[in-house]
Amino acid sequence: MNAPEAKPDLDSLPIKAEAKQLNFYYGAKQALKQIDLPIYDNKVTALIGPSGCGKSTFLRCFNRMHDLYPGNRYEGEIRLYPDDVNLLASAVDPIEVRMRLSMVFQKPNPFPKSIFENVAYGLRVRGLKNRTELEDRVEQALRDAALFGEVQDRLQDLASNLSGGQQQRLCIARALASEPELLLFDEPTSALDPIATGSIEELIHALRDKVTILIVTHNMQQAARVSDFTAYMYLGELIEFGWTDDVFFRPKQKQTEDYITGRFG
Amino acid sequence: MSEYIRRQFDLDLLQLKAQIAQMGALAEQQVSRATALLVRNEGNGKEIVQADDRLDQLEISIDDNCAHLIAKRQPAATDLRTILAVSKIASELERAGDKARKIARLARQVRAAQRADESWYQAMEQFSQEACQLLRDALESYANADAEVALEVIRKNRLLARRAAEHNRAVIDRMVKDPSAVEADLDLLNVVRAMDRIADHGGDLAEHVIYILKGADVRHASLDEIAKEVSDD
Numbered sequence: 151m152n153a154p155e156a157k158p159d160l161d162s163l164p165i166k167a168e169a170k171q172l173n174f175y176y177g178a179k180q181a182l183k184q185i186d187l188p189i190y191d192n193k194v195t196a197l198i199g200p201s202g203c204g205k206s207t208f209l210r211c212f213n214r215m216h217d218l219y220p221g222n223r224y225e226g227e228i229r230l231y232p233d234d235v236n237l238l239a240s241a242v243d244p245i246e247v248r249m250r251l252s253m254v255f256q257k258p259n260p261f262p263k264s265i266f267e268n269v270a271y272g273l274r275v276r277g278l279k280n281r282t283e284l285e286d287r288v289e290q291a292l293r294d295a296a297l298f299g300e301v302q303d304r305l306q307d308l309a310s311n312l313s314g315g316q317q318q319r320l321c322i323a324r325a326l327a328s329e330p331e332l333l334l335f336d337e338p339t340s341a342l343d344p345i346a347t348g349s350i351e352e353l354i355h356a357l358r359d360k361v362t363i364l365i366v367t368h369n370m371q372q373a374a375r376v377s378d379f380t381a382y383m384y385l386g387e388l389i390e391f392g393w394t395d396d397v398f399f400r401p402k403q404k405q406t407e408d409y410i411t412g413r414f415g
Numbered sequence: 416m417s418e419y420i421r422r423q424f425d426l427d428l429l430q431l432k433a434q435i436a437q438m439g440a441l442a443e444q445q446v447s448r449a450t451a452l453l454v455r456n457e458g459n460g461k462e463i464v465q466a467d468d469r470l471d472q473l474e475i476s477i478d479d480n481c482a483h484l485i486a487k488r489q490p491a492a493t494d495l496r497t498i499l500a501v502s503k504i505a506s507e508l509e510r511a512g513d514k515a516r517k518i519a520r521l522a523r524q525v526r527a528a529q530r531a532d533e534s535w536y537q538a539m540e541q542f543s544q545e546a547c548q549l550l551r552d553a554l555e556s557y558a559n560a561d562a563e564v565a566l567e568v569i570r571k572n573r574l575l576a577r578r579a580a581e582h583n584r585a586v587i588d589r590m591v592k593d594p595s596a597v598e599a600d601l602d603l604l605n606v607v608r609a610m611d612r613i614a615d616h617g618g619d620l621a622e623h624v625i626y627i628l629k630g631a632d633v634r635h636a637s638l639d640e641i642a643k644e645v646s647d648d
């Protein structure tokens with residue numbers, strides 16, 4: 151009676167990763183509270199919520215970035231499938247984890263190297279030495295990031311000569327080159343103009359056929375445009391999770407409704 | 416969205432609400448006037464036709480405002496549902512107005528043909544009042560965001576539809592027995608049908624209100640299903 155079009159049953163969708171009863175502490179300060187959240191395979195999941203609600207904190211748990219600072223503490227699990235490994239287990243090497251996931255940040259952060267080297271770097275780190283194979287993989291990643299056409303004649307130019315939007319797509323190419331299973335974006339377009347933003351959004355939409363995507367965004371329209379699922383967080387808690395269509399059209403929780411319609415605060 | 420923008424948006428929505436209230440009052444007045452012309456030969460048909468133009472213009476203006484709000488504010492959730500539904504509510508009121516105009520147009524013929532007795536006229540007076548009440552209640556359910564009242568309107572409209580069929584049965588029986596004035600008798604059926612449709616527009620309006628408040632499209636739902644949506648939180 152309500153659904154504009156039938157959506158597949160959630161139980162029938164494969165899950166790529168899943169937070170289970172996840173707590174996170176910056177020292178004494180608890181930043182994430184009992185988060186249970188499935189990340190569906192080959193879908194885009196958007197995380198929204200007011201500033202400081204814990205979106206970035208959540209994202210950084212996936213690639214164990216918090217491990218770099220003493221005093222940070224995880225409880226609970228983030229399971230990665232199909233092998234069902236707990237990313238947060240102390241037995242799991244954070245370096246291994248980071249091999250399987252890639253993160254793209256708010257500000258494009260290319261290395262001070264050539265366009266080619268920016269993408270090739272991660273592959274070299276992974277032990278790829280064969281020149282032809284390296285070139286093929288770099289080209290493929292640049293194509294997947296919808297950048298190849300614009301840079302194919304200047305692969306040896308410094309990455310810093312690219313426009314902001316191009317730099318961000320280069321960072322996406324770099325992230326894609328290692329063929330991650332999960333791609334994490336933290337506000338990937340907040341430093342870009344509307345046109346560059348549009349091309350990144352288009353890219354995110356197209357990429358979900360290849361990779362599962364989790365994206366933090368402040369721009370609600372962006373969440374509505376690019377994602378299949380939306381999670382709304384507030385004060386470290388997950389308030390609502392569902393199909394983006396439903397969350398934006400008929401949210402279940404009053405808090406979500408208030409946030410989405412700007413009645414918040 | 417900043418607090419300032421949110422406030423502006425709320426003002427826009429209030430303005431839509433005021434326009435709907437204006438349309439609603441006008442539509443109701445049209446039905447009363449058409450009924451007075453039919454039942455008591457009071458008033459004049461031209462005035463009714465002119466006022467109907469006003470309803471048409473208001474509908475267009477509301478639709479235009481809705482389209483602009485969607486473009487400008489990119490509304491979501493209840494805001495979006497409200498705007499979509501307001502445009503439909505305006506259309507219900509415009510169409511209720513059309514039925515009033517139709518009754519006004521039939522009034523002269525019906526009176527001239529003298530095929531209706533006093534009890535039929537009284538029944539039409541009564542029917543018209545109930546249809547107007549339905550419209551009013553439906554508009555109130557929108558103005559007060561009251562799903563219970565909307566549900567009641569839908570329920571009453573379904574009862575009224577049954578009554579319309581009863582009014583018609585006597586006329587149809589007579590047409591079968593005495594087909595000499597079939598055309599004039601058809602006019603009587605058409606009046607009843609127009610009255611019934613006015614009440615239907617009230618019922619449909621109430622369904623749009625439930626859509627705003629509950630996010631459920633209940634246009635083809637049973638009363639029980641609608642009641643369930645209304646009691647759901």
Ligand SMILES: Nc1ncnc2c1ncn2[C@@H]1O[C@H](COP(=O)(O)OP(=O)(O)OP(=O)(O)O)[C@@H](O)[C@H]1O
Nearest residue numbers: 176179181199200201202203204205206207208368
């Ligand atoms: N390194 C840190 N040490 C202590 N507290 C931190 C640290 N980083 C973040 N926090 C706190 O944790 C909470 C969540 O922060 P986080 O950066 O995850 O929020 P966010 O939802 O990403 O916000 P924004 O939308 O502004 O980026 C905030 O209260 C923040 O102040």
Ligand SMILES: [Mg+2]
Nearest residue numbers: 205206207366
């Ligand atoms: Mg953040």
